[in-house]
Amino acid sequence: xxxxxxxxxxxxxxxxxxxxxxxxxxxxxxxxxxxxxxxxxxxxxxxxxxxxxxxxxxxxxxxxxxxxxxxxxxxxxxxxxxxxxxxxxxxxxxxxxxxxxxxxxxxxxxxxxxxxxxxxxxxxxxxxxxxxxxxxxxxxxxxxxxxxxxxxxxxxxxxxxxxxxxxxxxxxxxxxxxxxxxxxxxxxxxxxxxxxxxxxxxxxxxxxxxxxxxxxxxxxxxxxxxxxxxxxxxxxxxxxxxxxxxxxxxxxxxxxxxxxxxxxxxxxxxxxxxxxxxxxxxxxxxxxxxx
Numbered sequence: 001x002x003x004x005x006x007x008x009x010x011x012x013x014x015x016x017x018x019x020x021x022x023x024x025x026x027x028x029x030x031x032x033x034x035x036x037x038x039x040x041x042x043x044x045x046x047x048x049x050x051x052x053x054x055x056x057x058x059x060x061x062x063x064x065x066x067x068x069x070x071x072x073x074x075x076x077x078x079x080x081x082x083x084x085x086x087x088x089x090x091x092x093x094x095x096x097x098x099x100x101x102x103x104x105x106x107x108x109x110x111x112x113x114x115x116x117x118x119x120x121x122x123x124x125x126x127x128x129x130x131x132x133x134x135x136x137x138x139x140x141x142x143x144x145x146x147x148x149x150x151x152x153x154x155x156x157x158x159x160x161x162x163x164x165x166x167x168x169x170x171x172x173x174x175x176x177x178x179x180x181x182x183x184x185x186x187x188x189x190x191x192x193x194x195x196x197x198x199x200x201x202x203x204x205x206x207x208x209x210x211x212x213x214x215x216x217x218x219x220x221x222x223x224x225x226x227x228x229x230x231x232x233x234x235x236x237x238x239x240x241x242x243x244x245x246x247x248x249x250x251x252x253x254x255x256x257x258x259x260x261x262x263x264x265x266x267x268x269x270x271x272x273x274x275x276x277x278x279x280x281x282x283x284x285x286x287x288x289x290x291x
Contacts, residue, residue, distance in 0.1 A: 004043075006043060007038075012031065012256070015030060015031060015044075018049065018053055026057075029131065033130045034256075035255050036130065037123060039255060040260075042120070042122075042123040044123075044127055048127050051067055055132065071121075075121050108158060109158060122155075132153075144192045147237065151230055154233070154236065159232065159233075161231065164230075165185075165188050165229040166229060169185075172184065180271050182226055191227055192229060195227060204248050215279070217282055222275055224241075247289075252289045253285045253286060254287060258281055258284065262281065
């Protein structure tokens with residue numbers, strides 16, 4: 001029987017039930033995937049965790065594609081598994097959806113009627129895609145092309161425009177959420193070129209001392225947040241990318257140590273020009289893995 005989760009704590013408890021079956025590396029990779037989605041308010045249930053364990057234990061690509069195809073076939077029917085969130089959506093969900101939200105639902109590769117339904121269905125797939133991405137041997141240059149390729153890989157089953165930034169979508173104007181406005185779509189390629197060029201010119205911060213690295217990462221993460229190149233999925237992709245960036249310098253960023261509320265607050269303050277809380281957040285989540 002499937003057990004649903006409505007918090008990171010509940011998802012981690014479900015994962016911990018399998019801890020004796022996983023080595024430390026396998027456990028941490030799955031935990032990173034779970035915590036990354038939890039920061040979007042998307043929580044892995046028992047079925048998600050069991051499928052990820054099967055993937056990490058050796059089934060990998062073929063098994064992943066099979067279960068994703070199964071989900072897509074089921075989602076194509078328009079059926080909805082009625083859990084607590086879906087029920088709340090039916091009872092209290094906004095009836096007058098804004099145009100951008102309607103367009104997002106229309107761009108989905110399977111029928112959905114609300115943002116909550118989209119999030120819950122997408123999660124079943126993107127958890128496994130993210131796990132597969134993390135299991136791949138790295139070696140990619142951490143540039144903007146790779147950043148967009150990551151978005152395509154994780155969201156290819158969800159959105160028709162996966163991997164395209166707002167400029168490529170012809171979404172040239174303002175883009176904002178919760179009283180915050182981000183980079184104009186028309187300027188995304190130029191600003192991305194500057195931001196990722198700075199990263200390359202600084203050798204991906206690999207030779208920075210710890211406090212210099214934290215400072216540089218704080219500025220980079222703040223600028224990446226303001227860039228918001230994609231219509232949707234920026235949070236998940238940006239956190240994977242900066243974790244990969246940290247790994248180049250033999251650090252680990254563990255975002256399970258921060259709550260969704262504190263993450264959003266730190267990014268909100270950074271958007272306003274106050275980087276203090278984001279600096280503290282990165283320092284709190286940072287672990288040296290050289291030893």
